[in-house]
Amino acid sequence: MSPRLTTIARRVAVVGVVAVQLAFVARGYRADHKQFAFQPFPEASTWRAEIVRVTTDGRRIPIERPWAGYRWEELVTDRGLSHPGIRHHADTGLNNQLAFLDSALDWVAANTPRDRETRYLEARVTAWHNDDPPHERTFRSPEREGGG
């Protein structure tokens, strides 16, 4: 590579990395997942969720009960989601935590092929953002193709 090209490449690489890093930091103030934003211990927020499987005949069965050979805590082992019924600290912020919970419902719905009775999974979440009053939200997985 010619010296001039080397100089330009070096300049572009450094300015590019700095710009991308600053963009990630800025993005961290809005995004649920704050990759490369370096905002540790952001909140004292807590949450808990009552998660049920809604079956084709309308029953609402808590995921604390094993089903079709599955256990929630074996399917969802990460990000503090193994025991959602217990009030937990949202380690990396409430939005991040609930985004993971929402994705976990989708993943479980899509990756439990022996389960032939569940239509969808539903989580009723009670969340306490820092010192704010609790607020409730409901998340639902997509309807399962194999249900019923």
Added chain:
Amino acid sequence: MLARFDELLARPVSMRALALLRVLAGPLVLLHLEPFLTEAWSGETYADAFYEPYAGWYPEPPEAVYIGLLGLAVVAATAMSLGLLTRAATATTFAIVAYNVFLSTTHYQSNRAYLIIVLGLLVVAPCGRELSLDAWIRRRRGRPALDASAPGWPLWLLRFECAAVYGASGLSKLLDPDWFGGFVTWKRVTGAREDLEAWPLPDWAVSALTDADFHAVAAKFVVGTELFIALGLWWRGSRYAAVWVAVVFHLAIEAAAAVQVFSLLGIAVLLIWAVPSTRDRVLRIDPTSVRQRRLGTAVGRLDWLARFRAEPGQPGAPIAVADRDGTALRGGPALAFVLSRLPLTAWFALPALLLPPVRRARRAGRAAIGEPAVAKGPVGGR
């Protein structure tokens, strides 16, 4: 302006600090991989439980290949640390660590992001020319050593990233009224009061740590600490203080929270703030003194950043050191200064530089730089 910027990026500087960071990064990668390897050892991988790919197109290997990649990363990280086929080993380590973290959103942690950044910059920096088996093999074959200095841009970038980690964290807390007001830490600590009471702490300490007013002040102290580290690292006058505070900061975090490799990585990366030049300070040892010879040997073994070159002093003279600006010290102040420049002892020795006798000696040493007797000495020049 642009020419000065280009000159800064191209300026040849010592890669010694990055070479040492590379050596330390290997064990950190192994620690980082440990939970993935443990899982793999028990026959499980990320794909056996909830995970969330960033993108549908991101390639996911069969289980055996995935486990094989983790094993390859172990080998590569070890080779990287040892400096064997350094660049290939570092690139392989970086590629697998990054690939694994980006396999699932659930794999992401800030400490892992920092590790990826560090590894990425070690790949582009020629940091295998010293402290490496590659260099040793080259010497054994009678080939001349490669130039240990290189354009400084990877070092400057890593400094930026290092400061960004503290700066981004401090800024996010500064801008959050709940954090800056102390509520977040207070709530976290009171929520873990049972754990706190299990510690061997006196009652008054537990009361203070669970007091909201205490946290209203402590939160500002935490934010100030992070921002001080982020900014203080950039100026020579505050750099040593910032490094010292950063070590305390990381140890405090390690004691209070589970942060994986963040503390060790954070402390290791602080090495890059050493001035990137080597052997530009002179340590004079009296060869007739057993004690000084031992000290010289110890300094030689602990001088991982190659700050000093040893020269024989006059028989009967106390240990002496000449800083890169020519400042001369002898006796206790010289010893304190030397220890403050060695990675393993710096944190303990830096406060000694604030002692009045040491300060007086350094002032006198600086004042004497212009004197002919010193200026004409072997290290008298600035």
